Amino acid sequence: MIDREEFEGVVRDLVPSAGQGIEVLSIGDGAARLKLPYRPDMMRPGGTISGPAQFGLADVTLYGCVLSRLGRVDLAVTTSMTINFLRRPAPAALVAEGRLLKLGKRLAYGEVLLFSEGGEEPVAHATGSYSIPPA
Amino acid sequence: MIDREEFEGVVRDLVPSAGQGIEVLSIGDGAARLKLPYRPDMMRPGGTISGPAQFGLADVTLYGCVLSRLGRVDLAVTTSMTINFLRRPAPAALVAEGRLLKLGKRLAYGEVLLFSEGGEEPVAHATGSYSIPPA
Amino acid sequence: MIDREEFEGVVRDLVPSAGQGIEVLSIGDGAARLKLPYRPDMMRPGGTISGPAQFGLADVTLYGCVLSRLGRVDLAVTTSMTINFLRRPAPAALVAEGRLLKLGKRLAYGEVLLFSEGGEEPVAHATGSYSIPPA
């Protein structure tokens, strides 16, 4: 319904500062993998990637999962998101792996795991829901 | 334990881009009110303030509530945050009103309501918990 | 839209074991107060009221908030609920105070504070959303 390049365009429109350089690694079948390159100006004191930057990456990844099923639906909006911060991210790129757990007529719901690039243990876990506009 | 000016300094350190101009309206007794001035470059297409910007304001407001009780504790970290987006924010400043519901030895927990400046109905509601480092 | 007695009937239908004796203290204007009497068989080892019992009370209280605006809508269903357990409840009745933060066409959202009867500090805080059926 939407391919990598088209979704990278959506990300550049949605996320301030030219999408912060987010790359779409894969998208399709209710799943998406995105990468946020490492940039020192994203760091909090202590050398960790800020919570809002992690939240923003999870949010746009879940949006990609929704668009992979629906195509480009500009009016789908996040209604809620829960994020748990599990480990201090390394000073490295973040990779987000999202998947839908439900796509209904009115609501979509899914989850995203965030990893430091090359790491095996998740640094954060997010779940969220999107409101789908009437057809 | 921490006053308005000292906490504004914390905010400038924590939040990228010089705190995005966040003002601390009041802080004390487990509560805090912060204001995020309106800036067109924070807007999403459709004229709304982005979810991550709302999340970031809620996060730093709750952190202020914690520091108002503990004083400056650099190692307190957000462990989880849930945000519900309730109404499309107006193209205006956002005001956040946070309060603690619990301050334990190991965990703090509180809630934040976000309003468009001058609005009566909340645009978002967030709850979150912080891990308190051992004394 | 619904009064105390009518909502107590709803509670008896919804909650197993004859509503566990839940009393509706007040209901109206998007708010509701309910009381779960103390019963030793609800207790967990250690003398605390079980998490699922607290969850169930919060759920039905929020449902009351919704019905106070909409009247009896049997098809409204809980779509999500987050509960934070803040303090060990006393071996006493629980009082729940709920209020709506949004009532939209498709989704309602609100929060509930739970107290041990006579206590001033909340033992738990819940937030939840309900899906409203098309009119």
Place this chain on the structure above:
Amino acid sequence: MIDREEFEGVVRDLVPSAGQGIEVLSIGDGAARLKLPYRPDMMRPGGTISGPAQFGLADVTLYGCVLSRLGRVDLAVTTSMTINFLRRPAPAALVAEGRLLKLGKRLAYGEVLLFSEGGEEPVAHATGSYSIPPA
């Protein structure tokens, strides 16, 4: 650290009404699978399994995931739980599949998917955290 039979004993102690007949299908390595047999008296009007019953099953499943790593730790307590109800459960047994995403010194965090027995799509998804007592 704990085997099926020992954890079934824990469940009978924790969950009212003799554990409601919950069976432990497997437990180990930070994961657990539990089954809640179908009982008509658990049903809500409309023929669905009540939210609190689903919540209770998810809670005890996540507790099993924690105990599978720590052994029997009576003082671990749920600090928060988020549950999203995705589909109306069939009038059938529920199977819960839980796994830990983090086990720290002070907090454990994991997720649980609930399925109607034999179903492929989850009926609910829960995430939760536990406070680990000092050793």
